Amino acid sequence: MQPVSHAFKENARRALEDPALQRALGNLRAGFPSRRAAAIARLPEFDALRDCGRDLKEHAIAHLDFYLEQFEARVQERGGQVHWARDSEEACHAVLEICRRVGAKMVTKGKSMVSEEIALNEYLSANGIEPVETDLGEYILQLRGEHPSHIIVPAIHLNRDQISDAFEAHHGQYGYNKRLEEPSELMNEARQVLRRKFIAADVGITGANFCIAETGSTVIVTNEGNGDLTQLLPKVHVVISSIEKVVPTLEDVCTFLRLLSRSATGQELTVYTTFSTGPRRPEDPDGPEEFHVVLVDNGRSQMVGTEFQPMLRCIRCAACMNYCPVYGAIGGHAYGWVYPGPMGAVLTPQLVGIEEAGHLPNASTFCGRCEAVCPVHIPLPKMMRHWREREFERHLSPRSVRMGLAGWAFVARRPALYRRLTGTAVAVLRALAGRSGRLRSLPLATGWTAWRDLPAPEGRTFMQRWQRGEGGGAS
Amino acid sequence: MSEARSRILDTIRRGLGRGPLPEAQQATLRERLTNPPRNLIPARALAAPERLLGLFRDMAEEAAAGITPLSRESEIPAAVVNWLEAQGLPASIVTGEAPLLSSLAWEAAGIQVQRRAARAGDQAALSVAFAGIAETGTLMLLSGPENPSSLNFLPDNHLVVLAASTVVGSYEDAWAELRRQHGSLPRTVNLITGPSRSADIEQKLQMGAHGPIRLQILLLAPSLEAAVR
Numbered sequence: 001m002q003p004v005s006h007a008f009k010e011n012a013r014r015a016l017e018d019p020a021l022q023r024a025l026g027n028l029r030a031g032f033p034s035r036r037a038a039a040i041a042r043l044p045e046f047d048a049l050r051d052c053g054r055d056l057k058e059h060a061i062a063h064l065d066f067y068l069e070q071f072e073a074r075v076q077e078r079g080g081q082v083h084w085a086r087d088s089e090e091a092c093h094a095v096l097e098i099c100r101r102v103g104a105k106m107v108t109k110g111k112s113m114v115s116e117e118i119a120l121n122e123y124l125s126a127n128g129i130e131p132v133e134t135d136l137g138e139y140i141l142q143l144r145g146e147h148p149s150h151i152i153v154p155a156i157h158l159n160r161d162q163i164s165d166a167f168e169a170h171h172g173q174y175g176y177n178k179r180l181e182e183p184s185e186l187m188n189e190a191r192q193v194l195r196r197k198f199i200a201a202d203v204g205i206t207g208a209n210f211c212i213a214e215t216g217s218t219v220i221v222t223n224e225g226n227g228d229l230t231q232l233l234p235k236v237h238v239v240i241s242s243i244e245k246v247v248p249t250l251e252d253v254c255t256f257l258r259l260l261s262r263s264a265t266g267q268e269l270t271v272y273t274t275f276s277t278g279p280r281r282p283e284d285p286d287g288p289e290e291f292h293v294v295l296v297d298n299g300r301s302q303m304v305g306t307e308f309q310p311m312l313r314c315i316r317c318a319a320c321m322n323y324c325p326v327y328g329a330i331g332g333h334a335y336g337w338v339y340p341g342p343m344g345a346v347l348t349p350q351l352v353g354i355e356e357a358g359h360l361p362n363a364s365t366f367c368g369r370c371e372a373v374c375p376v377h378i379p380l381p382k383m384m385r386h387w388r389e390r391e392f393e394r395h396l397s398p399r400s401v402r403m404g405l406a407g408w409a410f411v412a413r414r415p416a417l418y419r420r421l422t423g424t425a426v427a428v429l430r431a432l433a434g435r436s437g438r439l440r441s442l443p444l445a446t447g448w449t450a451w452r453d454l455p456a457p458e459g460r461t462f463m464q465r466w467q468r469g470e471g472g473g474a475s
Numbered sequence: 476m477s478e479a480r481s482r483i484l485d486t487i488r489r490g491l492g493r494g495p496l497p498e499a500q501q502a503t504l505r506e507r508l509t510n511p512p513r514n515l516i517p518a519r520a521l522a523a524p525e526r527l528l529g530l531f532r533d534m535a536e537e538a539a540a541g542i543t544p545l546s547r548e549s550e551i552p553a554a555v556v557n558w559l560e561a562q563g564l565p566a567s568i569v570t571g572e573a574p575l576l577s578s579l580a581w582e583a584a585g586i587q588v589q590r591r592a593a594r595a596g597d598q599a600a601l602s603v604a605f606a607g608i609a610e611t612g613t614l615m616l617l618s619g620p621e622n623p624s625s626l627n628f629l630p631d632n633h634l635v636v637l638a639a640s641t642v643v644g645s646y647e648d649a650w651a652e653l654r655r656q657h658g659s660l661p662r663t664v665n666l667i668t669g670p671s672r673s674a675d676i677e678q679k680l681q682m683g684a685h686g687p688i689r690l691q692i693l694l695l696a697p698s699l700e701a702a703v704r
Contacts, residue, residue, distance in 0.1 A: 024677070027677055027678040028678070030678075031678045043517055043519070044517075044518070045515060045517045045518065048515055049515055049517075052514050052515050056514065062491065063496065063500075063504060064487050064491075065484045065487045065488055065491075065495070065496065066496050066501060066504055067504075068483075068484065068487075069484070070508065084477075084479040084480040084483055085479055086479045086482060086483060090479055134685065135675070136673045136675040136676070136684055136685075137673075137675035140675070140676075153674070153675060153678070154675070155675055155676075156678070158677075159677060160676055160677050163676055183676040183677060183679045183681050184681050186676055187673060187675075187676065187681045187683075187684060188683075191683070191684065191685060194685065195595060195685075198685075199595050213508060214508045214511060215659070215660050217660060217664075223671065223672050223673060223674075223684065224671055224672070224673045224684035224685045224686065225628050225671040225684060225685040225686025225687075226684070226685040228624070228627070228628045228665070228686065229628050229629065229685055229686075232624055232625055232628065232663070233625070243483065243487075248504075248507060248508060248511070249507070249508060249511035250511065250650045251511040251512065251513050251514060251647055251650065252511070252514065254514070254516075254645070254646040254647055254650075255514045255515065257646065258517070265674075267668075268534065268537075268538070268610075268611040268612075268668070269538075269611040269613055269666070269668045270668070271538070271667065271668050271669050271670070271671060271672060271686070272665065272666070272667060272668075272671075272686065273613075273665075273666035273668075274663060274664070274665050274666070275660060275663065275664040275665075275666075276662070276663055277659075277660045277661070277662060277663075277664075278662060279662065280618075280662050281619070281661070281662055283619065283620050284618060284619055284620065284623070284662055285571075285591065285592040285620055285623045286592035286593075286618075286623045286624055286625040287618060287624060287662045287663060295483075297479075297483045297486075301483050301486035301487045301490065302486060302490070303490070304486070304487050304490030304491055305489070305490030305491055305492060306490065309490075
C-alpha cells in the first residue's frame with residue numbers, strides 16, 4: 001500500500017467532515033473501551049499479567065536472534081520451510097514462488113496486517129493470481145477496493161448501507177440478486193460465497209499472532225473461523241509473520257493470550273486460537289500438505305537497540321487506538337498507511353520514513369491513554385516525542401514550528417526576561433478575557449479558538465504567586 | 476534467501492551490541508525451552524478441583540456454547556439424535572475414529588454415522604475434546620484421524636464430547652497434559668471458546684461467521700467422584 005501519510009492534515013480534515021465516517025466511529029467509541037474495562041474488572045491479576053507480558057517480550061527481543069533460529073529449526077524438523085525476507089519485495093516474491101510452483105490460480109487469505117504492509121494482494125494480482133480475503137471485514141474492503149482502517153476491525157469506518165451496496169454490486173455473479181439490509185443476512189451471504197472460495201483455493205495464506213520457538217508452531221487468534229478454513233482446506237499453508245512475533249514457549253503464549261483478547265475485544269478468549277505445527281502428518285485425513293513460514297523484517301531489526309525497541313513488544317490488540325481521542329475523531333484512513341492510531345504513529349515513521357510520516361507522531365494530544373491501556377506497557381507518547389525530536393533534528397518540521405521553538409528557547413534561557421514576558425502575557429490575556437474568563441478568539445491561536453474557547457489565565461504567573469507567599473502551608 | 480537470513484540476524488545482533496549468543500547463555504535458554512517455567516496464572520484457574528467443572532460450564536455458556544450433561548458414554552447417541560432433532564436437522568453426523576465413539580450403538584439410535592474428514596454440505600460433526608479449560612470455558616481439540624480438524628470448522632453444527640475427568644484449570648495445565656500424553660504437538664491444536672461470530676458489520680455481534688453456528692458440548696460426568704481429579 002502506497003503511504004499517503006504526508007497528507008495527514010488534509011485527510012483528517014476530510015474525515016472530520018464525513019458524516020458517514022463520524023456515525024461509524026461512534027460505534028467504536030461506544031463499544032470497545034467499556035467492553036475492555038468490564039473484562040479487566042473480572043481479572044484481578046490483569047495488571048500483574050501486563051508486567052509479565054512486558055518482561056517476556058523484552059526477554060524475547062534481547063535474544064531475538066537465538067529464538068528465531070530455534071523457531072526455524074523446529075519448523076524444519078516438523079517438515080515445514082522458513083523463508084527470510086528483508087523487505088516487502090522479498091516477502092512477496094517468496095509467496096509468489098510458492099504459489100507458482102504449485103500452479104495456484106486463486107489463494108484464500110486470513111486477516112494479516114503484515115500482508116497489508118507488504119502489499120501482497122497487489123503483488124499477487126499483478127502476477128495473475130487472485131487473492132481472496134476471507135475475514136468478513138477484509139472481504140468487504142476488498143470488494144470496495146479499500147484498505148483496513150483499524151487493525152482488528154478493518155471495516156469499522158463503514159455503515160451497513162455501504163456494505164449492502166458492495167454485496168449487491170458483486171454477488172450477482174453467484175446468483176444472489178436481492179439487496180440485503182440486516183447484518184445477519186449480509187454475513188450469511190458472505191459465508192455462502194466464501195465457502196466456495198475456501199474449497200476451491202490452491203493456497204491458504206494466514207498471518208501469525210505468535211511464533212513459538214519451543215515447538216515451531218504459529219498461532220492465530222480469530223473469532224470467525226475463516227483463518228482456520230484458509231489453512232486447513234488448501235494443499236499449501238503459507239504463514240506471513242514479522243520477526244518480532246517470536247516468543248519462547250507455549251507457557252509464554254498463555255500469558256499473551258490472557259492479555260490479547262481482553263485488551264482487543266473485551267472477550268475472555270477469542271473463539272478460535274489455533275496452533276499450527278508443520279504440514280499434515282501421514283496419518284492425518286485433512287490439513288495442508290505443505291507448511292511455509294515467511295519471516296518478514298521490513299525495518300524491524302533496525303529498531304533493536306534503539307529508543308524504539310519497546311515498540312517491538314506490540315501484540316496488535318488495538319487498545320491504543322480504541323482509546324485514542326485522535327483516532328476516535330478521524331478514524332484510521334487519515335493516518336495514510338497500514339497501522340493507524342498511537343501504535344501506527346510510532347511504527348509508521350520507522351517503516352516508511354519520517355519524511356513521509358512526520359505528521360503522525362505530532363497528531364497526539366499526549367493524553368497518555370494509549371500507554372495507560374497498553375497490555376505490554378509500551379511508552380507510546382515517549383516514542384512519539386522521540387520521533388518529534390528526530391524530525392526537528394533533521395529540519396523536517398515546518399518553519400513556523402522551528403521559529404516558535406527557537407523563540408521560546410531564547411526566552412527560556414533568560415529567566416528574568418521569561419518572567420517579565422509571561423507576567424505581561426497572562427495579565428493581558430486576563431484583561432482581554434473580561435468577566436467570562438474565556439477567550440473566543442486569539443491571534444496566532446486560531447487553530448484552537450476556531451473550535452473552542454481558550455480558558456484565560458487567572459492573571460498572575462506561578463512565580464508571582466509563589467513570591468507572594470501563596471506556596472501553601474508548607475512554611 | 477540465506478543472505479536475507481544472515482543480514483537480518485546480523486542487524487539484530489548489532490542492535491543488541493553483541494555477536495552470536497555465547498554457548499553458556501544458549502544452554503540456559505535451551506533449558507528454558509526444554510522445561511518451560513510457568514508464568515503468572517490467575518487465581519481463577521487455580522480453583523479447587525471440585526469447582527473447576529462448574530467454572531468450565533459457566534464460562535462456556537457465557538461464550539454461547541450449549542451444554543448437555545450426560546452420566547454415561549452409552550447415552551451419547553441418543554443425546555446427539557435429540558439435539559439434532561431439536562435443531563430440525565437430519566439424524567446424520569460426520570465424525571472421526573475416536574475409540575470412545577466407535578463402540579457406541581449408533582444404529583440402534585437411528586443415526587447415520589460417517590467416519591471421515593468434513594466436506595462442504597455436511598450439517599453436523601461430532602468430535603472428542605482432548606481437554607476442557609475451565610479458566611475461559613475453552614475446549615482443546617487435537618487434529619488426527621480420531622478428530623479431523625475440518626470437523627471443527629466446516630459443518631454448521633459442532634458437537635463435542637468432553638469427559639469431565641479431562642477438565643483442567645488453566646491453559647498451562649492442558650499443555651502439560653498434552654506433553655505428558657503425546658510428547659509433541661499434532662499438526663493442529665484448536666482452542667475453541669463458543670461458536671463462530673463476527674462484529675465486523677457496525678460492531679453488531681452475529682453468530683456463525685465462517686465456522687459453526689452452534690457449538691454443543693456433551694459433558695460426560697459419570698459421577699461427582701470422577702469429575703474431581
